[in-house]
Amino acid sequence: MNKTSTLAVISLACTAMANGQVAMDWPTIGGDAQRTGWAKVDGRITKENVKDFQLVLKRKFDGIKEKGPRTLAPPVVMGRLISYKGFKELAFIAGGSDDLWSIDVDLNRVFWHKHYDQPASSSAPCPAGITAVPSLNTPFSFAATRPRVPIAGIQLTANNASPRPAFAVSSDGKLHFVNTSTGEDVIPPVNFLPAGAKTSGLTLLDGVVYTTTSGGCGGAKNAVWAIDLNSTEGTVSSVAVNSSGLAIGTDSTIYVQSDTDVQSFAPKDLKPKGTFAGAGGSSTPVVFAYKNRDFIVAAGADGKLNLLDSQSPGSTVYQTPALTSNGRSIRGSLASWLDADGTRWVLAPVWGSPNGSIVAFKVEESNGKTVLTQAWVSKDISSPLPPVIASGLVFVLSAGDYAKDDKPKGGTRAVLYALDGATGKEMYSTGKQVTAPGSLTGVTVANGRVYFATTDNTLWAFGVFLEI
Amino acid sequence: MRNVSLLIALSAGCALLPAADWPTDAANSQRTNWQQDETILTKDNVKNMKVLWKIQLDNVPQEMHSLFPPLIIEKVNTSGGVKQVLIEAGISDNIYAIDVETGKLLWKKHFEYPTPERRGRPGDPLCPPGLTATPVIGPPNAAGARTVYTLAGDGKLHSLNIANGEDVAAPFQFGYPNGKSYSLNLWNGVIFTTTSQGCAGNPNQIWAVRLDDPAKKVMTYNPRSGGLWGRAGAAVDSTGIAWAPTGDGRYDAANKVYGNGLIGARVEDGELNLKDYFIPSNWMWLQKRDLDMQVTPSIFKFKGRELMITGSKECRMYLLDTKSAGGENHQTPLFRTQLLCNEETDFQSAGIWGSMASWEDSKGTRWALTPFWGPVHPDFKPPISYGPVTHGAVVALRVEEKNGKLQLTPAWMSRDMDQAEPPVIANGVVYAYGNGENTRQAYADRGLADFSPLRIKASGKARLYALDAQTGKELFNSGDELKTFTHFSGLSVANGRVYIATFDSILYCFGLPGH
Numbered sequence: 001m002n003k004t005s006t007l008a009v010i011s012l013a014c015t016a017m018a019n020g021q022v023a024m025d026w027p028t029i030g031g032d033a034q035r036t037g038w039a040k041v042d043g044r045i046t047k048e049n050v051k052d053f054q055l056v057l058k059r060k061f062d063g064i065k066e067k068g069p070r071t072l073a074p075p076v077v078m079g080r081l082i083s084y085k086g087f088k089e090l091a092f093i094a095g096g097s098d099d100l101w102s103i104d105v106d107l108n109r110v111f112w113h114k115h116y117d118q119p120a121s122s123s124a125p126c127p128a129g130i131t132a133v134p135s136l137n138t139p140f141s142f143a144a145t146r147p148r149v150p151i152a153g154i155q156l157t158a159n160n161a162s163p164r165p166a167f168a169v170s171s172d173g174k175l176h177f178v179n180t181s182t183g184e185d186v187i188p189p190v191n192f193l194p195a196g197a198k199t200s201g202l203t204l205l206d207g208v209v210y211t212t213t214s215g216g217c218g219g220a221k222n223a224v225w226a227i228d229l230n231s232t233e234g235t236v237s238s239v240a241v242n243s244s245g246l247a248i249g250t251d252s253t254i255y256v257q258s259d260t261d262v263q264s265f266a267p268k269d270l271k272p273k274g275t276f277a278g279a280g281g282s283s284t285p286v287v288f289a290y291k292n293r294d295f296i297v298a299a300g301a302d303g304k305l306n307l308l309d310s311q312s313p314g315s316t317v318y319q320t321p322a323l324t325s326n327g328r329s330i331r332g333s334l335a336s337w338l339d340a341d342g343t344r345w346v347l348a349p350v351w352g353s354p355n356g357s358i359v360a361f362k363v364e365e366s367n368g369k370t371v372l373t374q375a376w377v378s379k380d381i382s383s384p385l386p387p388v389i390a391s392g393l394v395f396v397l398s399a400g401d402y403a404k405d406d407k408p409k410g411g412t413r414a415v416l417y418a419l420d421g422a423t424g425k426e427m428y429s430t431g432k433q434v435t436a437p438g439s440l441t442g443v444t445v446a447n448g449r450v451y452f453a454t455t456d457n458t459l460w461a462f463g464v465f466l467e468i
Numbered sequence: 469m470r471n472v473s474l475l476i477a478l479s480a481g482c483a484l485l486p487a488a489d490w491p492t493d494a495a496n497s498q499r500t501n502w503q504q505d506e507t508i509l510t511k512d513n514v515k516n517m518k519v520l521w522k523i524q525l526d527n528v529p530q531e532m533h534s535l536f537p538p539l540i541i542e543k544v545n546t547s548g549g550v551k552q553v554l555i556e557a558g559i560s561d562n563i564y565a566i567d568v569e570t571g572k573l574l575w576k577k578h579f580e581y582p583t584p585e586r587r588g589r590p591g592d593p594l595c596p597p598g599l600t601a602t603p604v605i606g607p608p609n610a611a612g613a614r615t616v617y618t619l620a621g622d623g624k625l626h627s628l629n630i631a632n633g634e635d636v637a638a639p640f641q642f643g644y645p646n647g648k649s650y651s652l653n654l655w656n657g658v659i660f661t662t663t664s665q666g667c668a669g670n671p672n673q674i675w676a677v678r679l680d681d682p683a684k685k686v687m688t689y690n691p692r693s694g695g696l697w698g699r700a701g702a703a704v705d706s707t708g709i710a711w712a713p714t715g716d717g718r719y720d721a722a723n724k725v726y727g728n729g730l731i732g733a734r735v736e737d738g739e740l741n742l743k744d745y746f747i748p749s750n751w752m753w754l755q756k757r758d759l760d761m762q763v764t765p766s767i768f769k770f771k772g773r774e775l776m777i778t779g780s781k782e783c784r785m786y787l788l789d790t791k792s793a794g795g796e797n798h799q800t801p802l803f804r805t806q807l808l809c810n811e812e813t814d815f816q817s818a819g820i821w822g823s824m825a826s827w828e829d830s831k832g833t834r835w836a837l838t839p840f841w842g843p844v845h846p847d848f849k850p851p852i853s854y855g856p857v858t859h860g861a862v863v864a865l866r867v868e869e870k871n872g873k874l875q876l877t878p879a880w881m882s883r884d885m886d887q888a889e890p891p892v893i894a895n896g897v898v899y900a901y902g903n904g905e906n907t908r909q910a911y912a913d914r915g916l917a918d919f920s921p922l923r924i925k926a927s928g929k930a931r932l933y934a935l936d937a938q939t940g941k942e943l944f945n946s947g948d949e950l951k952t953f954t955h956f957s958g959l960s961v962a963n964g965r966v967y968i969a970t971f972d973s974i975l976y977c978f979g980l981p982g983h
């Protein structure tokens with residue numbers, strides 16, 4: 001492509017973005033492998049129209065037997081699939097009963113439903129079925145060559161390929177390579193994890209699928225796992241570590257937080273790269289590029305945020321004061337985004353003080369050091385989930401009033417808030433529209449809609465009205 | 469000498485008598501697809517139609533295109549006497565003139581030019597090389613001679629004598645090579661066409677040229693988004709505004725961007741100026757799902773007003789006033805139907821494609837007709853229908869005024885047809901056809917793979933139907949007479965004959981044997 005063509009493509013893309021017609025993906029939990037929670041482009045949401053958000057999707061998944069704060073997770077979203085039935089924006093939902101749904105989100109119709117029918121026992125710490133949010137193939141990039149993922153040495157042909165595959169792990173531990181047009185397995189499922197393992201953070205990057213296991217479920221060790229789909233054998237690697245999820249750096253380094261530290265591993269074979277001692281906790285770190293290298297922020301068990309430099313393992317660059325003081329903590333994961341002025345932000349969901357809040361920091365230079373400077377604290381928000389960011393707005397779900405055992409109190413309900421990303425000022429709230437407590441599984445934002453689940457296994461989306 | 473003069477005078481006089489012609493795609497500049505002068509074929513005898521003749525032409529199909537809708541002039545003074553002449557255009561830059569009485573070739577013109585530097589991607593059905601615009605035949609001049617205006621694949625407009633195919637004027641540039649122009653329309657000395665799909669890198673716009681302009685200045689209006697791929701090009705209203713759908717695109721009035729709508733442009737002071745436009749209020753949805761506004765409208769008079777109908781792949785019909793399409797905000801039609809089909813919101817093999825049709829019966833009832841592809845929408849239940857519709861059908865609606873407002877009232881839906889194409893109405897009979905074409909562009913296992921060889925191989929056969937225009941009841945069908953499919957072609961009806969051309973470059977003439 002010559003320069004003129006490139007400019008023309010960029011110009012077209014920008015114009016289309018301005019009109020909200022670029023379909024973007026939310027391909028994995030946390031929005032990207034770095035777990036930033038940031039939808040970098042959403043042409044439909046603006047600071048001006050967020051006040052007019054409406055309930056744009058509500059669907060109850062009755063097929064999920066269990067109910068609770070972790071039985072239904074928000075979807076990954078494919079902004080545009082040119083399927084054999086037309087152009088679709090699809091949300092992929094995994095349920096605790098080994099079910100996988102594809103939902104046409106514009107029409108709130110089931111596009112396909114797949115039940116893996118794997119025998120498994122269920123208990124609170126070890127729920128049966130698919131436990132990780134599915135992961136999509138590399139996001140569509142305007143004018144880019146569509147990547148074709150090889151899998152375990154099996155040559156993809158016109159007869160077994162899928163234009164935009166999704167990946168999911170069923171309760172028998174097998175990795176499914178799913179045709180997103182039909183829900184069918186493109187090839188026989190590949191052995192990946194022990195049956196019954198509790199997985200999280202499923203992520204595809206450069207032909208390698210990563211995940212973590214926890215809780216000792218199914219007899220599986222608590223570990224980081226990788227399966228290299230580029231290899232002939234579909235090589236599986238793992239490294240034992242207690243964590244609740246992984247984040248991947250821009251150089252494909254894997255980061256997980258254990259009780260005592262943050263550890264980094266090489267891509268594919270997961271060979272240890274480094275340890276950041278004293279930065280331990282129980283959440284998923286966030287990674288972002290800053291000053292030509294990756295920085296990591298991890299929430300400590302003491303309620304402090306630890307800023308880590310990927311080039312300087314072993315030490316913490318900066319530590320914030322404790323964000324909570326009443327024994328509660330920073331939950332789930334963090335978020336990060338870059339505003340139009342080039343300021344890098346880090347957001348933390350804090351439970352407690354008194355009920356919860358979002359605390360926003362700027363990544364800044366001070367006296368020659370990189371620091372986190374607190375910029376704003378949101379209004380009191382009960383049990384806030386890790387926020388997501390789109391169009392300069394921070395969307396945060398209050399899951400409701402939760403007891404310390406992670407059970408919602410009677411009569412409580414979820415509320416979705418939109419906050420000004422620069423000030424934390426409330427721009428919108430769903431008020432009393434949501435009728436159940438929020439699930440503690442996360443929030444998704446894509447193409448003008450913000451998705452979350454409630455404990456009664458209902459998927460909700462609020463967003464910009466689209467006339468059909 | 470006196471006898472010869474008398475014969476010539478008589479002959480010229482015959483040529484000037486009222487005749488049932490089909491001089492342009494969709495019958496007239498308003499694109500009503502209504503043959504008003506048909507008297508031979510009737511509801512009662514149409515069941516007796518047979519193939520009167522067929523002719524294998526040497527046109528070579530390009531991608532999925534082959535032959536375009538035939539044009540007919542009843543009385544043409546040729547060297548062999550007065551003949552009814554049919555003009556058939558072929559994608560490979562061919563124009564054929566056929567003697568309608570015998571089905572024999574009178575003359576052929578092939579446009580030769582250096583192979584253009586640019587063309588569409590081989591295998592892409594959207595951008596075939598060559599002649600893509602159905603020609604148009606001008607009115608008789610003082611001597612009764614008529615000219616066929618033809619846009620060759622190199623973008624040159626040719627003016628040919630219909631009697632012998634000879635140039636009557638020097639060709640001039642009226643488009644880009646392989647630019648994929650759509651049917652020519654001639655109104656009051658101005659020729660219009662439209663372009664789409666950016667074929668060979670060319671712009672998508674409305675084009676116009678005044679035939680009496682010695683400089684042959686080419687005037688264009690570009691809506692800055694979408695592609696103007698109404699099958700019959702632009703329709704022209706009584707004020708000279710050419711209305712054309714703008715296909716899949718964006719709408720941004722502040723920046724003069726008019727995709728996914730219907731724009732009207734008129735020649736004024738040597739320029740083609742935008743005069744009005746209509747954009748469906750759900751245009752974002754249409755764009756998101758690739759449900760293009762791509763149907764050439766039909767324009768007609770109704771109770772002192774001039775109205776038009778159009779539609780899209782979404783499968784709704786819009787009723788608009790040419791004086792103010794879409795009202796003050798350009799997004800409020802006089803009436804919008806419910807969805808007639810395409811519950812799946814598919815961009816392929818479903819929805820309304822091509823053009824509309826309209827006619828007025830002897831009782832003064834104004835009818836609006838649309839074809840559609842794919843299954844009928846489960847919520848659309850017309851008062852009269854003929855069994856399940858899973859592949860396509862023709863729907864007829866009455867234009868009515870109720871409580872001071874205009875509306876389109878469903879009257880009947882035809883039998884199932886394999887992707888119904890724009891119908892033609894003549895003497896109380898609706899002629900329609902299922903194109904038999906494989907229109908699949910995306911597949912479960914490979915996504916978007918719109919590839920001509922795949923589609924040609926998977927295509928079937930077209931079938932012609934005749935329906936009672938009041939009820940939609942089937943009166944005739946051609947069975948397996950047609951051997952291949954059609955793609956972006958159309959019907960023509962004149963003087964007791966119905967014409968359809970298929971992909972294998974065979975032109976069929978149906979009519980009443982011995983009439």
